[in-house]
Amino acid sequence: MYKWIAIATPDDYTQLANIKELEKSASEIADRLKQYLSDGVKGVLVEYPYVDKDYRSTYYGFYAKKGQRYDPFCVRLHFFNQYVRLKDDLTLESASGELHENYFGYMIVRPTIIAPIGRTILSTRAVQEFAGAIIDAEYVVHVLGNRMVVKGFPFMQQHTDISVCAHAACWGILRHYSVRYHTYAERLVYDITKMAGSGNPGGLTPSRGLVMSQASQVFTKAGLYPDVYGRCEFTNFDRLLMAYIESGFPVFAAMGKHQHAISVIGHGPPDRNALNESTEIQYAWEATQSFYVVDDNRMPYQLVDCLDAAEYKITDIDAFIVPLPEKIFYPGEAVEGRIEDLLRNGILDLDFSFLTSPVVRYFVTTSAALKRYFKETKSQFPPDLFIALIELVLPQFVWIAELANLDDWKHKRFNSLVIFDATASALEPLPYFLVTGQTKALIFDRAIDGVGYIEYGDAPLNPMSEFRSNLQSRM
Amino acid sequence: MPNDKTTPRYIYTERNSYKNVDSKALTAHVKRVQKDVVPKLKEQGEKKETGALRLRLKGVT
Numbered sequence: 111m112y113k114w115i116a117i118a119t120p121d122d123y124t125q126l127a128n129i130k131e132l133e134k135s136a137s138e139i140a141d142r143l144k145q146y147l148s149d150g151v152k153g154v155l156v157e158y159p160y161v162d163k164d165y166r167s168t169y170y171g172f173y174a175k176k177g178q179r180y181d182p183f184c185v186r187l188h189f190f191n192q193y194v195r196l197k198d199d200l201t202l203e204s205a206s207g208e209l210h211e212n213y214f215g216y217m218i219v220r221p222t223i224i225a226p227i228g229r230t231i232l233s234t235r236a237v238q239e240f241a242g243a244i245i246d247a248e249y250v251v252h253v254l255g256n257r258m259v260v261k262g263f264p265f266m267q268q269h270t271d272i273s274v275c276a277h278a279a280c281w282g283i284l285r286h287y288s289v290r291y292h293t294y295a296e297r298l299v300y301d302i303t304k305m306a307g308s309g310n311p312g313g314l315t316p317s318r319g320l321v322m323s324q325a326s327q328v329f330t331k332a333g334l335y336p337d338v339y340g341r342c343e344f345t346n347f348d349r350l351l352m353a354y355i356e357s358g359f360p361v362f363a364a365m366g367k368h369q370h371a372i373s374v375i376g377h378g379p380p381d382r383n384a385l386n387e388s389t390e391i392q393y394a395w396e397a398t399q400s401f402y403v404v405d406d407n408r409m410p411y412q413l414v415d416c417l418d419a420a421e422y423k424i425t426d427i428d429a430f431i432v433p434l435p436e437k438i439f440y441p442g443e444a445v446e447g448r449i450e451d452l453l454r455n456g457i458l459d460l461d462f463s464f465l466t467s468p469v470v471r472y473f474v475t476t477s478a479a480l481k482r483y484f485k486e487t488k489s490q491f492p493p494d495l496f497i498a499l500i501e502l503v504l505p506q507f508v509w510i511a512e513l514a515n516l517d518d519w520k521h522k523r524f525n526s527l528v529i530f531d532a533t534a535s536a537l538e539p540l541p542y543f544l545v546t547g548q549t550k551a552l553i554f555d556r557a558i559d560g561v562g563y564i565e566y567g568d569a570p571l572n573p574m575s576e577f578r579s580n581l582q583s584r585m
Numbered sequence: 586m587p588n589d590k591t592t593p594r595y596i597y598t599e600r601n602s603y604k605n606v607d608s609k610a611l612t613a614h615v616k617r618v619q620k621d622v623v624p625k626l627k628e629q630g631e632k633k634e635t636g637a638l639r640l641r642l643k644g645v646t
Contacts, residue, residue, distance in 0.1 A: 174626040276642040315624040319643025343632040364642055443629050451622045458610050494602035536630055539625050552606070555596050561611065562588055562596035562603035 112254065113156040114196035120144040123154075131158045131185050135219055135226040140186075142227075146409045148238045149529040151214060152192040155202070155524045157253060159183030162218045164229050164266070164281075167298035173222070181221035184228060188253060189214040189236055202254055210258040216251060219265075225267040229285075230410060232262050234582070237411050243581040244376030244402050245360050245410065247290035261582060263360070263375045264412035269299070276320035276371040277302050278406035281371055283360045283433060287334065293433070294333055302502045305331045316400075319369065325362055326431055334433035336362075337441060340511070341428050346446060348424060352377060353442045354432045357474035358580035362431040363403070368422060370575060374430070376402035376581060378413055382520045387467045391453055394471035399424070421462035438507050440534045440541060445472050445509045448541065449528065453513070460547035465525060467516035471576070474532055477504035479579050492569035495551050502543060503557040510577060523573035531556055546571060 115125045126132055132139065132422040143154075162184040190213055193206040204212055214236035218228035231249045234240045246261045264285040268278045281302050287294040297305070306324045322338065329336040341347045351374060354361055361374040378400030385392050399423060400415040413452040416424050451468055453462050462468070482508035484491070484499050489500065509530035518525055527546045540561075545552045550565040588596050588603035596603040 274643045321641050325642070338633060340633075344629070369641055369643055441630070444626050447622060447626050447629070451618065455617070457614055459605055494600075498598070498602065536626055539623065540620045541609075553596065553603070558596075560596040561606050563606060564602050565604065565623050 113157050115154040117152050129156055147236055150191050151189045152188040155188040157186040160186040164299045165220045165471050167300035168272045173299040185219040187217045187303050201542045205577050213258045215260040225270050226268040230265040231260050232410050233260055245358050246582045255303040256415045266408045274319050275406050276325050279362050279371045279373045282404055284332050329433035336431045336433045337429050349393050350442045353472050359432050363427045364429045365426045366428040373404040380490050392469050410427045436533045440532050444536045449511050464548045465515050468494055469514045469519040472511040474509050483577050490574050492566040498553050505533045522576045525573050
């Protein structure tokens with residue numbers, strides 16, 4: 111069955127109550143959609159029955175064993191803009207552009223008694239007042255013979271019985287990895303509950319929740335390499351969290367006070383006027399101070415900041431796990447420590463006194479993305495330096511540090527580039543591939559343990575444009 | 586000084602653009618880093634995971 115609901119005003123979402131299969135959930139779903147979706151959403155296509163692989167995994171492993179009868183089928187809601195309509199012959203017609211350009215994603219509604227919102231992938235274009243950048247992947251959707259693609263990050267409510275918030279956060283991160291990178295297998299909700307291990311208090315039904323080490327174990331079993339940070343132990347906790355988010359790695363975050371787990375998947379727009387002239391090192395994070403999170407108790411892409419008015423704030427995050435791909439051995443805190451040392455003491459005869467008001471931004475990227483950046487911004491590099499950069503042998507991942515003078519940072523530029531080997535050991539004395547100064551660059555060819563200078567001569571190194579390809583931005 | 590293959594840690598290239606670094610200065614830099622920076626990093630690494638792993642998370646709606 112397919113049914114079209116035209117949305118002229120937010121109150122039109124209450125028409126979901128007319129869908130028999132949504133009977134118990136309709137009012138909760140309608141309320142959430144009214145409050146959350148932007149007025150760009152003008153049509154909802156209701157699809158029933160829909161076989162949802164994630165719900166079915168819990169149905170086969172759990173719900174089918176219960177005395178209460180559970181429907182094996184779900185409802186799927188698809189969201190479109192004003193250009194799409196459903197014709198009587200069940201053709202989706204787009205009046206402007208391709209169908210997928212007018213598509214905002216989908217939400218699955220499970221036939222469970224409580225917490226009915228299942229796998230949901232929504233474009234940030236469908237979200238009220240979204241401004242910032244998130245980690246995303248492309249999700250392929252098939253409906254009525256159409257193949258569409260939507261970019262987003264996975265969301266679902268916890269089931270409250272077979273999965274709790276920590277499972278939902280693990281699931282979202284692992285689903286992102288499996289869709290974005292073919293190396294990682296797809297894990298369904300029930301798989302993740304099982305992966306948390308036999309130590310689940312309360313047996314398979316995790317009524318008393320997971321501890322951080324169990325969440326860490328889920329990521330390890332999925333082929334990732336989790337690193338754990340606690341706020342008490344790291345005074346630069348928020349900056350480290352920001353560095354991993356800027357790197358495109360979704361983070362599992364824990365709030366002890368709320369006994370709650372969420373995924374941190376993006377950040378709000380930086381306020382370029384928030385930083386003042388200072389000889390002390392400042393970090394780009396200090397001008398952002400907000401994260402986009404996926405919280406199973408809410409809706410996707412919630413902005414969390416430092417303000418007291420919110421239900422919770424960034425400082426309520428006590429610890430985070432960053433599940434890393436293989437071959438990232440060099441930790442964020444070491445990058446920060448080395449940058450602070452470089453800025454204060456220089457290296458050989460490279461000093462950074464020309465950065466009179468230094469602003470630092472650091473993150474991981476792939477060598478492929480970095481070389482693409484070099485190629486696309488070739489004109490900003492002295493010719494000899496460009497050749498050295500483009501032929502430098504790099505591992506799959508590198509840490510990048512952009513060192514900027516405040517004025518250039520305000521204009522999205524930086525003045526010195528440092529490239530760290532992400533496969534270096536944390537205590538190595540020379541973990542660099544590149545350190546650029548004002549008149550020359552120091553190149554470390556780690557493949558052959560060589561070191562050399564390149565002098566810019568008459569072709570100065572101008573301020574470089576910020577690297578921005580790890581996240582999808584709507585600033 | 587141009588890139589010189591008789592010098593330790595030269596860049597393996599025929600390009601004239603590379604110059605050798607002062608290897609004594611590089612050794613001095615390494616010694617300073619090992620004394621001033623590495624112990625702090627080691628200490629930070631050892632602090633990881635203490636306490637954080639005991640947090641219990643359920644967050645029921």
